[in-house]
Amino acid sequence: ATLPEARLSASGNWAPLGGGEGGARRTALQFRLDVDDSGALLRRFGKDGLVRGGKGRLEGRVGWIGTPFDLDLGTLAGTLRLDVERGQFLKADPGAGRLLGVLSLQALPRRLVLDFRDVFSEGFAFDFVRGDARIDQGVIHTNNLQMKGVNAAVLMEGSADLARETQDLKVVVVPELNAGTASLIATAINPAVGLGSFLAQFLLRQPLQSAATQEFRVSGGWADPQVEKLARPTPAPTPSPPLQ
Numbered sequence: 001a002t003l004p005e006a007r008l009s010a011s012g013n014w015a016p017l018g019g020g021e022g023g024a025r026r027t028a029l030q031f032r033l034d035v036d037d038s039g040a041l042l043r044r045f046g047k048d049g050l051v052r053g054g055k056g057r058l059e060g061r062v063g064w065i066g067t068p069f070d071l072d073l074g075t076l077a078g079t080l081r082l083d084v085e086r087g088q089f090l091k092a093d094p095g096a097g098r099l100l101g102v103l104s105l106q107a108l109p110r111r112l113v114l115d116f117r118d119v120f121s122e123g124f125a126f127d128f129v130r131g132d133a134r135i136d137q138g139v140i141h142t143n144n145l146q147m148k149g150v151n152a153a154v155l156m157e158g159s160a161d162l163a164r165e166t167q168d169l170k171v172v173v174v175p176e177l178n179a180g181t182a183s184l185i186a187t188a189i190n191p192a193v194g195l196g197s198f199l200a201q202f203l204l205r206q207p208l209q210s211a212a213t214q215e216f217r218v219s220g221g222w223a224d225p226q227v228e229k230l231a232r233p234t235p236a237p238t239p240s241p242p243l244q
Helices: 038-044 099-104 114-121 179-185 194-205 207-212
Strands: 006-016 025-035 051-065 077-089 125-136 139-148 152-161 166-175 214-221 225-230
Touching: 038 051, 038 077, 051 125, 077 099, 139 194, 152 194, 166 194
Parallel strands: none
Antiparallel strands: 006 025, 025 051, 051 077, 077 125, 125 139, 139 152, 152 166, 166 214, 214 225
């Protein structure tokens, strides 16, 4: 399928569970969505005012119990990969963007120090948003989502329940203060390693950014997210070798 804003290629099947001819059937789909303008594509589907720009792709494999025309969130499973660059999440009412509202992080400003408040309250402008996710029974899990902007970067891990519209996320806001920070954040986080190991390495290499980095837990419903600022332990200094 081709639109002025995007191109979708997909293949799949609708087959009986367990190979039998009776009972429930499962839809399986492999897809790739190449997008030239995310904001324009959302506008076409009645979701205007959520994103400006954004070029990239969303691809993956998904499946659910039921027909291809009746997506069942409770049985949805699969894997996703997102890689979008040069866009901006626009200021919107909580819950208006549903899952996009989880990414836009507009619940954070009231808990951020002044240096970062404008970065998110007016809509986070990003150089890229990328990461991997797996879906299990309608719950999306990620451990390597990255968003890089001009003044800050965001690292995220946790889950979002598509059916219940709830979230449980750890969000790390990292200041972009020098070329070293930007270079490290530009490195993709391997999902086999995850955010925890990546962040520990980053904080040890960048003590100045370590002092300014902020961590949050975002939980509750998408329309009324609860934000808790977390105390972040200071990385232990590398011990000096014993004197001979």
